Amino acid sequence: xxxxxxxxxxxxxxxxxxxxxxxxxxxxxxxxxxxxxxxxxxxxxxxxxxxxxxxxxxxxxxxxxxxxxxxxxxxxxxxxxxxxxxxxxxxxxxxxxxxxxxxxxxxxxxxxxxxxxxxxxxxxxxxxxxxxxxxxxxxxxxxxxxxxxxxxxxxxxxxxxxxxxxxxxxxxxxxxxxxxxxxxxxxxxxxxxxxxxxxxxxxxxxxxxxxxxxxxxxxxxxxxxxxxxxxxxxxxxxxxxxxxxxxxxxxxxxxxxxxxxxxxxxxxxxxxxxxxxxxxxxxxxxxxxxxxxxxxxxxxxxxxxxxxxxxxxxxxxxxxxxxxx
Amino acid sequence: xxxxxxxxxxxxxxxxxxxxxxxxxxxxxxxxxxxxxxxxxxxxxxxxxxxxxxxxxxxxxxxxxxxxxxxxxxxxxxxxxxxxxxxxxxxxxxxxxxxxxxxxxxxxxxxxxxxxxxxxxxxxxxxxxxxxxxxxxxxxxxxxxxxxxxxxxxxxxxxxxxxxxxxxxxxxxxxxxxxxxxxxxxxxxxxxxxxxxxxxxxxxxxxxxxxxxxxxxxxxxxxxxxxxxxxxxxxxxxxxxxxxxxxxxxxxxxxxxxxxxxxxxxxxxxxxxxxxxxxxxxxxxxxxxxxxxxxxxxxxxxxxxxxxxxxxxxxxxxxxxxxxxxxxxxxxxxxx
Ligand SMILES: Nc1ncnc2c1ncn2[C@@H]1O[C@H](COP(=O)(O)OP(=O)(O)OP(=O)(O)O)[C@@H](O)[C@H]1O
Ligand SMILES: [Mg+2]
Numbered sequence: 204x205x206x207x208x209x210x211x212x213x214x215x216x217x218x219x220x221x222x223x224x225x226x227x228x229x230x231x232x233x234x235x236x237x238x239x240x241x242x243x244x245x246x247x248x249x250x251x252x253x254x255x256x257x258x259x260x261x262x263x264x265x266x267x268x269x270x271x272x273x274x275x276x277x278x279x280x281x282x283x284x285x286x287x288x289x290x291x292x293x294x295x296x297x298x299x300x301x302x303x304x305x306x307x308x309x310x311x312x313x314x315x316x317x318x319x320x321x322x323x324x325x326x327x328x329x330x331x332x333x334x335x336x337x338x339x340x341x342x343x344x345x346x347x348x349x350x351x352x353x354x355x356x357x358x359x360x361x362x363x364x365x366x367x368x369x370x371x372x373x374x375x376x377x378x379x380x381x382x383x384x385x386x387x388x389x390x391x392x393x394x395x396x397x398x399x400x401x402x403x404x405x406x407x408x409x410x411x412x413x414x415x416x417x418x419x420x421x422x423x424x425x426x427x428x429x430x431x432x433x434x435x436x437x438x439x440x441x442x443x444x445x446x447x448x449x450x451x452x453x454x455x456x457x458x459x460x461x462x463x464x465x466x467x468x469x470x471x472x473x474x475x476x477x478x479x480x481x482x483x484x485x486x487x488x489x490x491x492x493x494x495x496x497x498x499x500x501x502x503x504x505x506x507x508x509x510x511x512x513x514x515x516x517x518x519x520x521x522x523x524x525x526x527x528x
Numbered sequence: 529x530x531x532x533x534x535x536x537x538x539x540x541x542x543x544x545x546x547x548x549x550x551x552x553x554x555x556x557x558x559x560x561x562x563x564x565x566x567x568x569x570x571x572x573x574x575x576x577x578x579x580x581x582x583x584x585x586x587x588x589x590x591x592x593x594x595x596x597x598x599x600x601x602x603x604x605x606x607x608x609x610x611x612x613x614x615x616x617x618x619x620x621x622x623x624x625x626x627x628x629x630x631x632x633x634x635x636x637x638x639x640x641x642x643x644x645x646x647x648x649x650x651x652x653x654x655x656x657x658x659x660x661x662x663x664x665x666x667x668x669x670x671x672x673x674x675x676x677x678x679x680x681x682x683x684x685x686x687x688x689x690x691x692x693x694x695x696x697x698x699x700x701x702x703x704x705x706x707x708x709x710x711x712x713x714x715x716x717x718x719x720x721x722x723x724x725x726x727x728x729x730x731x732x733x734x735x736x737x738x739x740x741x742x743x744x745x746x747x748x749x750x751x752x753x754x755x756x757x758x759x760x761x762x763x764x765x766x767x768x769x770x771x772x773x774x775x776x777x778x779x780x781x782x783x784x785x786x787x788x789x790x791x792x793x794x795x796x797x798x799x800x801x802x803x804x805x806x807x808x809x810x811x812x813x814x815x816x817x818x819x820x821x822x823x824x825x826x827x828x829x830x831x832x833x834x835x836x837x838x839x840x841x842x843x844x845x846x847x848x849x850x851x852x853x854x855x856x857x858x859x860x861x862x863x864x
């Protein structure tokens with residue numbers, strides 16, 4: 204019951220947020236310099252005043268801003284995000300084509316960052332002055348300061364060029380023949396470098412956070428109780444301490460989902476990964492308004508959904524929230 | 529209780545030394561601490577805050593945080609075997625099974641993310657090899673045994689859903705789960721309000737009568753000492769200054785520190801109209817453990833101190849068959 208009322212509250216909140224995102228996205232894009240009609244005209248080769256006017260009329264660009272917004276909102280509510288100027292396809296179909304690879308990349312990177320990050324953090328906390336602990340510290344400094352595209356390019360040079368272990372770019376080898384399994388393996392092979400690049404930044408943060416959080420929890424009374432019960436050290440760390448130390452990591456991971464999605468834009472561009480990121484990059488360069496608006500909307504939607512998921516996850520891992528409303 | 533004298537002690541701590549590395553140098557937190565616990569007996573440990581009561585308890589369990597702490601000398605014999613020589617694996621089998629501990633802070637001593645039933649069941653799975661189901665059923669029985677109403681439902685609750693007194697009962701249930709030979713209760717009631725304190729002591733007393741578990745009770749509550757214990761060990765600055773049967777310690781303390789400690793306890797006045805003497809207190813504070821001289825640690829605060837007290841630490845000497853104190857006054861034959 205309580206869960207349902209919370210879900211209802213969350214959904215109403217999410218709906219308001221989605222609406223706000225739609226309006227904001229639209230306004231932001233139209234405040235940016237550059238005339239979309241010119242871009243379309245440029246693509247078409249010529250640019251007489253007449254042609255420009257007809258383009259504006261065809262795409263509704265001659266109407267006042269608030270009317271354009273009204274039309275936009277009305278259409279989006281029906282799932283219609285318009286036609287792309289640039290790709291000559293419907294925005295919705297473009298996005299649906301590209302959203303899969305992005306979700307694959309982002310989830311893999313996130314799982315890698317959380318899994319590996321907490322593992323490193325736990326190992327580091329076992330010996331706060333040991334090698335792993337120092338590696339975690341260095342890693343997190345590098346992770347914070349190195350730009351994500353730089354890391355990506357360095358990894359390409361090292362692991363796809365000097366040592367050609369992984370493919371340089373793209374998501375699949377189009378010349379590959381064979382069954383589904385071969386294709387899955389092929390995608391996985393292509394996924395390694397981009398997912399690692401995107402994950403490493405967050406891995407650095409999660410391992411540091413886990414380490415700090417573990418060190419705090421390890422000094423707590425209930426860990427002493429566990430030891431006094433004769434619980435083996437492995438279980439003291441992996442069960443009694445970690446289950447508590449993971450709480451801040453879950454919170455931060457949920458909050459950071461937005462920045463992972465924006466990091467994905469850079470990583471996809473570097474690795475030419477056929478996701479929303481490359482699509483966003485190209486449509487921004489082409490001033491392809493409908494597509495950019497659509498992508499912004501869908502990525503906000505992903506972040507909003509992920510925040511709801513995190514909220515629920517948090518209730519699962521922390522009984523104090525679950526049982527007190 | 530002198531009948532116990534001839535038995536082999538269940539737990540015997542001898543000359544235990546614990547040192548902590550601190551910024552100010554090495555702190556000798558326990559200095560040649562010795563104590564004995566006979567089967568079925570209750571031993572009280574008293575002394576001012578910081579005198580090493582908890583450290584003694586943790587050393588017996590070998591749970592001193594290390595680093596910075598370290599047991600540097602001594603023995604802890606349980607039924608004759610020196611626990612300090614056990615490897616970690618064997619020591620784990622002792623903890624929670626042969627010796628268990630109840631801590632001062634019921635609010636923070638239970639893990640917030642597991643149900644109380646699970647936390648009791650864990651000991652049973654570890655030490656008794658019970659299956660999940662058997663352990664869960666036994667956990668409910670344990671909750672019932674420590675006087676928790678609706679144990680079935682309570683077992684599924686989390687620590688934050690219980691009151692402080694309830695949580696301490698859960699801690700006691702965990703400690704009792706595997707039928708230990710020794711329970712160490714480190715100020716089990718300090719964090720609770722007065723009525724709940726009485727209930728917890730009742731529970732411990734009841735438990736003592738039903739099972740033959742020996743108890744080490746660390747407390748500031750002299751009333752509880754009088755009611756619950758058979759023998760008392762008095763500690764000061766990491767040393768045992770006096771130990772003996774509870775009646776002797778309370779009625780005829782030999783060490784000036786014990787005398788001061790007992791004089792500090794407000795007495796219920798049987799004759800309220802009479803002029804009552806002001807409550808005494810021991811002047812001064814406990815010295816820093818990193819700067820203990822070679823003399824008696826209590827000398828700077830002792831009103832009877834003389835030359836020798838500053839130069840040499842007194843040994844424990846017998847004042848009675850089973851009553852010992854460490855004070856030069858006793859050796860000089862001029863009892864205070
Ligand atoms: N991590 C540590 N580093 C240095 N000294 C410590 C450390 N932990 C405890 N001590 C010292 O050990 C001494 C004994 O502490 P202990 O906790 O045993 O006192 P206690 O008698 O239980 O006091 P209380 O009645 O307050 O519980 C204290 O003087 C304390 O300063
Ligand atoms: Mg203490």
